[in-house]
Amino acid sequence: MEAHSAISVTANPQVPEFGPGDTVRVNFRIREGERERVQAFQGVVIKKQGRAPGTTFTVRRVTYNIGIERTFPIYSPLLESVEVVRRGIVRRAKLYYLRGLSGRAARIKERRQPGRRSQASSQ
Amino acid sequence: MIRGMLGKKIGMSQVFLPDGRVVPVTVIEAGPCTVTQLRTSDRDGYEAAQLGFTQVKRLNKPLRGHLGRTGLFRHLRELSTDTLDDLHVGQQVNVDLFQVGEKVDVIGTSKGRGFQGTIKRHGFSGGPRTHGQSDRARAPGSIGGTTTPGRVFKGKKMAGHMGNTRITVKNLEVVEVDPERNLLLVKGGVPGAPNSLLTIRKTR
Numbered sequence: 001m002e003a004h005s006a007i008s009v010t011a012n013p014q015v016p017e018f019g020p021g022d023t024v025r026v027n028f029r030i031r032e033g034e035r036e037r038v039q040a041f042q043g044v045v046i047k048k049q050g051r052a053p054g055t056t057f058t059v060r061r062v063t064y065n066i067g068i069e070r071t072f073p074i075y076s077p078l079l080e081s082v083e084v085v086r087r088g089i090v091r092r093a094k095l096y097y098l099r100g101l102s103g104r105a106a107r108i109k110e111r112r113q114p115g116r117r118s119q120a121s122s123q
Numbered sequence: 124m125i126r127g128m129l130g131k132k133i134g135m136s137q138v139f140l141p142d143g144r145v146v147p148v149t150v151i152e153a154g155p156c157t158v159t160q161l162r163t164s165d166r167d168g169y170e171a172a173q174l175g176f177t178q179v180k181r182l183n184k185p186l187r188g189h190l191g192r193t194g195l196f197r198h199l200r201e202l203s204t205d206t207l208d209d210l211h212v213g214q215q216v217n218v219d220l221f222q223v224g225e226k227v228d229v230i231g232t233s234k235g236r237g238f239q240g241t242i243k244r245h246g247f248s249g250g251p252r253t254h255g256q257s258d259r260a261r262a263p264g265s266i267g268g269t270t271t272p273g274r275v276f277k278g279k280k281m282a283g284h285m286g287n288t289r290i291t292v293k294n295l296e297v298v299e300v301d302p303e304r305n306l307l308l309v310k311g312g313v314p315g316a317p318n319s320l321l322t323i324r325k326t327r
Contacts, residue, residue: 001133001152002133002134003133003134003135003136003149003150003317004134004136006133006136006150006301006304006306006308007136007137007138007148007150007308029143053136053137053138053139054136054137073139073145075139076139076143076145077139077140077141077142077143078142078143
């Protein structure tokens with residue numbers, strides 16, 4: 001038996017299938033003192049890592065010329081929802097090379113034809 | 124009631140609380156155990172219950188004689204009891220013995236690390252790595268005086284065999300109990316490698 005399989009995880013219905021290269025908008029609940037609000041973070045998914053319940057994904061965005069990466073636990077109850085803004089074509093699972101690129105070089109080609117994965121999720 | 128039971132370490136994982144905090148947990152396959160013998164004050168001078176865990180097919184003849192009626196088990200351990208009144212030989216002990224939120228002590232055998240130096244074994248800081256030093260980086264330093272006392276004190280921390288000893292971790296919180304799969308989730312780490320035998324008992 002394996003330790004992770006002992007933990008029951010329920011997938012958040014507000015989190016669709018997505019992968020590295022996709023641009024996503026992550027709505028994450030944060031506490032500000034007593035108040036709770038939803039904060040959005042939009043960027044490119046550069047990696048997905050780990051097995052349930054410890055799976056995390058990292059989103060990278062560049063604002064004012066400063067790269068910001070945030071890592072979210074997929075099975076966290078604080079993860080309100082994830083919206084896929086754009087599907088990207090990439091050839092690797094970890095897009096660390098984006099860190100060394102900026103501007104036009106850091107673009108990712110969009111997947112226009114609905115791929116196998118997006119078809120499966122729409123059914 | 125009996126105060127604990129036997130189990131097998133499965134490994135570690137994590138659990139999310141509703142407020143988003145992550146709790147590190149050890150997954151333990153606890154029981155089912157069978158009471159194989161009762162120790163009574165009259166006969167043995169103390170009270171305890173002997174538990175059997177992990178059914179096996181083959182066992183040597185003395186143990187077959189001892190366990191004949193209750194089934195054959197690989198592991199036998201004695202555990203203290205509140206009272207022997209509600210226990211009888213052949214009785215089953217299951218994980219539902221524990222409640223969520225309860226504190227337990229977990230006893231296991233730590234991973235063997237072989238012959239280790241003082242830095243790993245006792246947390247010594249070692250010597251300087253630079254300034255012309257050679258062969259001093261992981262040395263233990265002085266181990267005592269000179270003519271007085273003329274010997275090394277007993278119990279001086281030195282290199283030697285590390286691990287593979289009985290370790291008790293106290294006051295671990297029970298996070299989840301799954302009687303269907305005989306699983307116990309306990310907050311924090313537990314000694315030993317996966318698949319090793321553990322004794323879980325209620326904290327006094």
